[in-house]
Amino acid sequence: MAIDLRSDFIARPTREMITAMTRAAELPGGFGPREDTTVARLERLAADMLGHADALFCPTCTMANQIAIHIRCRPGESFVTEAEAHVVTSESAAAAALSGAMPRLVPARNGALDIAATAAALVGADAQRPRVGVIVVENTHVRSGGRVVGLGHMRMVAEIARAAGVPVHLDGARLFNAASALGVPARDLAAAADSVAFNLNKGLAAPLGAILAGETDFIAEAVRVRQMFGGGWRPAGVPAAAGIVALETMVGRLADDRARARALADGLAELDGIHVDPEAVESNILLVRPGSATPDALIAALARHNVLVLPFGPFLRLVTHHEITDAAVAETLAAFRTVLSGVDL
Numbered sequence: 366m367a368i369d370l371r372s373d374f375i376a377r378p379t380r381e382m383i384t385a386m387t388r389a390a391e392l393p394g395g396f397g398p399r400e401d402t403t404v405a406r407l408e409r410l411a412a413d414m415l416g417h418a419d420a421l422f423c424p425t426c427t428m429a430n431q432i433a434i435h436i437r438c439r440p441g442e443s444f445v446t447e448a449e450a451h452v453v454t455s456e457s458a459a460a461a462a463l464s465g466a467m468p469r470l471v472p473a474r475n476g477a478l479d480i481a482a483t484a485a486a487l488v489g490a491d492a493q494r495p496r497v498g499v500i501v502v503e504n505t506h507v508r509s510g511g512r513v514v515g516l517g518h519m520r521m522v523a524e525i526a527r528a529a530g531v532p533v534h535l536d537g538a539r540l541f542n543a544a545s546a547l548g549v550p551a552r553d554l555a556a557a558a559d560s561v562a563f564n565l566n567k568g569l570a571a572p573l574g575a576i577l578a579g580e581t582d583f584i585a586e587a588v589r590v591r592q593m594f595g596g597g598w599r600p601a602g603v604p605a606a607a608g609i610v611a612l613e614t615m616v617g618r619l620a621d622d623r624a625r626a627r628a629l630a631d632g633l634a635e636l637d638g639i640h641v642d643p644e645a646v647e648s649n650i651l652l653v654r655p656g657s658a659t660p661d662a663l664i665a666a667l668a669r670h671n672v673l674v675l676p677f678g679p680f681l682r683l684v685t686h687h688e689i690t691d692a693a694v695a696e697t698l699a700a701f702r703t704v705l706s707g708v709d710l
């Protein structure tokens with residue numbers, strides 16, 4: 366079987382999740398959008414873990430992000446974020462198409478928004494300049510290679526947002542990886558935002574699904590918007606059952622994924638023909654820049670050695686998850702060593 370490092374969403378559910386899904390499939394499904402008992406258990410657990418009043422099970426994190434933007438922005442309004450945010454680069458311009466909302470981009474470093482520029486962007490709406498409906502912060506930040514935005518920075522954003530009366534949405538697709546890297550509970554990061562989205566099917570290894578959390582009224586409205594966006598999935602007890610196991614059993618082990626990403630980076634840093642900065646590996650993602658070989662040639666050669674990695678602009682992207690064991694790390698390093706020695710390139 367291939368060692369698949371292209372993304373953590375590819376990781377298969379654990380045996381315990383499969384058992385839980387089988388059991389849930391035998392329960393009667395709930396009829397109304399909030400009536401399924403397994404979904405309700407997942408939503409309560411997620412809300413409690415984040416310290417928010419309520420939570421909603423969504424098919425994807427893209428949908429959870431876009432529901433939040435839709436609730437916060439009327440057509441013609443804007444949301445403050447940065448050019449490399451997933452909501453800007455990778456959600457098919459959904460904010461424009463579904464909500465008529467325009468991104469207002471501020472400078473940022475590895476996902477951390479420039480505070481002065483963000484504060485300045487929040488004021489001054491007038492006949493020409495659109496009102497800002499929400500600030501979107503991403504943590505961990507995927508395009509910088511899983512960099513982690515610190516708690517202090519998250520709190521600074523929350524402070525200036527509160528002062529301006531603008532809510533904050535946290536795109537925490539990999540929120541628990543960020544919390545693990547910072548050594549804080551996820552609820553500390555979630556407290557710096559008015560709404561939070563995270564994936565159950567990335568590092569947490571559920572087969573699918575995401576959570577949107579927030580205030581009671583916000584989630585009540587989110588139920589309506591989710592339906593409008595086609596996400597009123599019923600009955601969703603089967604994937605929700607895996608989501609419960611994901612939250613109960615997979616959060617604590619994310620430090621292992623980080624350690625293995627770092628071990629990969631340390632090993633790769635010793636090889637010629639490739640550049641990687643182990644210090645930049647803060648969570649479960651590493652970006653590797655090939656020297657003379659093109660990313661495509663290197664990826665094809667690695668695939669012949671059973672190692673799958675993703676092209677990511679000028680980089681190769683490697684993402685660790687629960688299926689990437691110490692042995693898989695060793696095999697991956699051996700494949701890179703062979704390929705970079707020129708034998709198979």
Ligand SMILES: Cc1ncc(COP(=O)(O)O)c(C=O)c1O
Nearest residue numbers: 425426427428451503507536538
């Ligand atoms: C930061 C970030 N936000 C949102 C998403 C979207 O997640 P989904 O694939 O569940 O829509 C991703 C997916 O990779 C992501 O990395």
